[in-house]
Amino acid sequence: MNALTVKPTERTNGSPCDKCRVRASNFCGALKPERTSLTQVHQSILARRTPYQAGEETEDVHVICDGWAACTVRLSDGRRQILSFLLPGDLVSASALFKTRQLFSVQTLTDIRYCKFSRSELQKKLMEEPQVFEELMKICVAEKDQADQLIVSLGRRSAAARIARLIILLMERLSARGLVRGQAFDFPLRQQHIADAVGLTTVHVSRVINMFRKAELIDIAQRQIKIISLRELQRVADAR
Amino acid sequence: MNALTVKPTERTNGSPCDKCRVRASNFCGALKPERTSLTQVHQSILARRTPYQAGEETEDVHVICDGWAACTVRLSDGRRQILSFLLPGDLVSASALFKTRQLFSVQTLTDIRYCKFSRSELQKKLMEEPQVFEELMKICVAEKDQADQLIVSLGRRSAAARIARLIILLMERLSARGLVRGQAFDFPLRQQHIADAVGLTTVHVSRVINMFRKAELIDIAQRQIKIISLRELQRVADAR
């Protein structure tokens, strides 16, 4: 972690992640106060930073409390691929529990609050608490399933289908966290992020998004998105 | 499992996976005879079968002893995406240990010998034997890393780079298992498999492979591949 971009806040003990905007259905939620004595540190970072650079060594494991981030890979010629978006409540990567270096970087899209655990402490907890273990394995499986779905999208789906799927997936994930009101939710992604997530260029993303707008599938404005016709959007997501 | 395609062989106890063509650096290897009382069943299947269909429920976890298979996803219009190739020694999927239904099918490319473990027995063993646990987590991490690499390829690399990477990755994986002689190894993939693995059409794969041949990077014949110039192939794999 780059100290310049990190604003350390307070240190707490025994009450894990009480600052999480989201409490339910996430890893943090499994670390219930009554059976955890984990040391944790809450910190925050500004948007548009790279708090973790691919290949760096870390002692800690991170959970996003609030804000959006992304796991990214940058190629030598500057092109970027986003592997996944990190939403409030997300463990940054299950792999981080089992190895000290990752092949992706982490970039913040918005200002972020996050919570830091010691890897070794958490590993021990994992073996002692079957429920924590259970929860982590669920995350592992979910991460792999999401990666597999993205592979199918990138390998075999059209630009419109990929973008439609991304939007639907984000809505589902946010919905599970109670962050969707009606069919609308915060949408801090720039078209550059969408392009890098689904393997397209910003120019083409712009065209597709405007197609969606004109077809009255979605409405994006003021960093908010509203799904106007989920049914139609799903049709696009499944179409060739 | 479709009983018609499965030819059950013998049942053994206490000597895990003694029929594996590959012993080193795999999950099977971690299940050493001296501390395992796992029930296992060895079976075989013919090439070109689908021993597991996406969504089916299973009680067992499978390890490939010999032969090649693939995890595949089929879209409604018939297009297919290969998520990964399964090589001798591979656990079919780490996820299979933690959930009963997978979102991919398993298709055999060659005749296969494999070894079947009970999920529940293996799960118990996992908690009792830290080394088994360790090994499984390594596999989880490796699976995720491979998926992430494929995402980057599909999202941001050219056809030639994707194919070159696939070939290099297969060589590395087989090499770790001692299945590469010089720079040559068994290569049962049809061009259709390559196409479905890297998100292209067979026609285009044919053109790229022939470019590689003419550039004297590789030689494919008789279901064998020989890497003539690994250095050049790596250049192609890294090029735009």
Place this chain on the structure above:
DNA sequence: CGGCGGATTGAGTGCTCTCAACAGGAGTGG
């Protein structure tokens, strides 16, 4: 010999990219 799976090749198409210009909004400094 005919049939089948697989690979090759050509011609034409089209989806997505590249290049480039421009517009609007937010923030900054004078």
Place this chain on the structure above:
DNA sequence: CCACTCCTGTTGAGAGCACTCAATCCGCCG
């Protein structure tokens, strides 16, 4: 308050990589 820059998104024109369609070929096998 205005000029300026940066960031983001939009739009047009043209190009190219990979696709589709289709014909052909080859090796293998019953």
